Amino acid sequence: EDQVTQSPEALRLQEGESSSLNCSYTVSGLRGLFWYRQDPGKGPEFLFTLYSAGEEKEKERLKATLTKKESFLHITAPKPEDSATYLCAVQDYGQNFVFGPGTRLSVLP
């Protein structure tokens, strides 16, 4: 059974304090790993797709990396507007998506 866990559950950072969020997964066959950002009361917003170990993607202050067992979302010099819940999901070869519980990020000014 595919499983996705995320850590930490919640993270508070000062503005400018870089950090990383972790997504660990077990999947029968990885078709893709996805990162989403979700603001309160909104649907998830797609950020990145990673397909194979060693791949990296960047968008503004965010950088996602992938290994065979986990993915990291690195946040460099975060700003208060980066505060959100970050969700990780995997898709297996059966086309099923499994979401992790998310990391709630708060960036304090």
Added chain:
Amino acid sequence: GAVVSQHPSRVICKSGTSVKIECRSLDFQATTMFWYRQFPKQSLMLMATSNEGSKATYEQGVEKDKFLINHASLTLSTLTVTSAHPEDSSFYICSARVPIWDNSPLHFGNGTRLTVT
């Protein structure tokens, strides 16, 4: 591109009534749409997969007679919560994928906050 629109964003209804939620893909055709439910501070729980022109596929434990899904066109899926009860109060989110390749991401609507009084 890949915009999914969901309506309404909030709805309050009385116990025993039915509520319909619409999900539209605005700039692409979606043969398949997905309906999720999300409880506070929890992740997304897949309720059902909506297939254009055929019956929806429900996840284990989801009552198909309570959560009616209709996918009548390539851009519209609806979820009707029938005979709603307070325990149905939740955040419902739909999603769809651009069907170009098999590992394209899910794109989500902005969700519907349902409150049953």
